[in-house]
Amino acid sequence: MIEILTSPAFNTIQDLGRHGARRFGVSTSGAMDPVALAAGNALLGNDDNAAGIEIQMFPFRLRFSADATFALTGADHEATLGGSSVRPWWCTRAKAGDVLAIGTLRRGARVYATFGGGIGVPRVLSSRSTHLRAGFGGLDGRALQAGDVLPLGGSPCKADGRFDFGAVPPDVAIAGSGRADDRVLRIRVMRAGEYELFSEAMQATFWSTCWKISARSDRGGYRLSGGKLTLDAPVEMRSHGVVAGVVQVPPAGEPIIQMSDANTAGGYPKMAAVIQADLWRLGQAAPGSFIAFSEVSYQDAVAAMAPVNDYLAKLRATAGLYRAL
Structure with missing residues (x-):
């Protein structure tokens, strides 16, 4: 379980989207940066479509109720776990009671926090994504707020696996994905x-x-x-x-x-x-x-x-x- 301690408006639970329901007038939703979400899940060994948290308003803080693994991908940002710095595009372990704090963005717009086993909220129309305007999916169809408690879908992290490594961001690794200039x-x-x-x-x-x-x-x-x-x-x-x-x-x-x-x-x-x-x-x-x-x-x-x-x-x-x- 994780507990949300600080979350301004519009931070939501998202997976890769609600596909196959557009004929009913239901938007796809899902991560605005699906590559970042899938990459965070890949670092942890999750299914690509496991739900994580899309964070676009800061500061954001959460507390781990039990030992867990997590990854941070997406925008270049500053983050700490228990007061120690955590790099972007990195996965690591958290112990029960640790507080993860995500602060200033250096570049980009959205950070993705993924967790071993994913976030275990119910699926609505085959997706855990939050649709704020429609008011369903995610956690009661709304943005996250202080005091929310979210279940993680997997069992507690194993002691024998390695979870302290990172990835090269796609805008560096994929040719042609960078900015044409600084502006x-x-x-x-x-x-x-x-x-x-x-x-x-x-x-x-x-x-x-x-x-x-x-x-x-x-x-x-x-x-x-x-x-x-x-x-x-x-x-x-x-x-x-x-x-x-x-x-x-x-x-x-x-x-x-x-x-x-x-x-x-x-x-x-x-x-x-x-x-x-x-x-x-x-x-x-x-x-x-x-x-x-x-x-x-x-x-x-x-x-x-x-x-x-x-x-x-x-x-x-x-x-x-x-x-x-």
């Missing part, structure tokens, strides 16, 4: 269904603008500012299915990128779609930061997932060898 994160996209409705001038604006992620952004969508994408004439559209990564353009002209808690349908024109291989990078972009779009083909989008899958596969294999030492 702008370049995101790969494909053209979407209504791209051709926009004039050549508006299309050029989309590609050339350094878009700022608005403070009004959340897990439902990233609102972008920095330019206006307008149509020469209004277009009436029926609502259609949307998924995470779709870039829609409402009448005001400022794009919205649909994210993990996005609605399952919408009627705004679709300008582009972020490729799956870059969604985790986008999930670590904080409000106030800048992004720019680069166009890729469908074939390139599919191929871009291979390095991500290879990274996780190698991490699982290497972590398994370390734990066996």
Whole structure:
């Protein structure tokens, strides 16, 4: 068991998402950075889909009620366990009574705390992910708060396995995943269904603008500012299915990128779609930061997932060898 001691708003339990329920109007939810969550689970020997805590508001503190193993991945951050420093992208052991404190972020937007055996809250529609707007999943469908007690799904950690090692973060390990410079994160996209409705001038604006992620952004969508994408004439559209990564353009002209808690349908024109291989990078972009779009083909989008899958596969294999030492 773990007890939450300090947790500002919007920190939630997440796994890799609620798949197969969109036809019922239920969003996928799940980790905004699924690579970080899967990597933390790989370090611990968990299933990739084991539930952890997505922490996006700080400081965050919890107490271990029993000996346990845990990992911290995601954003570069400062953390301590029982007063001693814990590195990011590292797994280690905690003893009963130890307090884990996660403080200042140095880069990125979200830290993922995973635990040996995962967090054992009930599944809702085959997922433990919290959907705040719908009010289900996770712990009573809400954000974590001080005094919450969470069960861990596994038995107490064994004394003979090794749990004091780390991983190279994916933005370092995967070629092409880093920032283009210190200011702008370049995101790969494909053209979407209504791209051709926009004039050549508006299309050029989309590609050339350094878009700022608005403070009004959340897990439902990233609102972008920095330019206006307008149509020469209004277009009436029926609502259609949307998924995470779709870039829609409402009448005001400022794009919205649909994210993990996005609605399952919408009627705004679709300008582009972020490729799956870059969604985790986008999930670590904080409000106030800048992004720019680069166009890729469908074939390139599919191929871009291979390095991500290879990274996780190698991490699982290497972590398994370390734990066996």
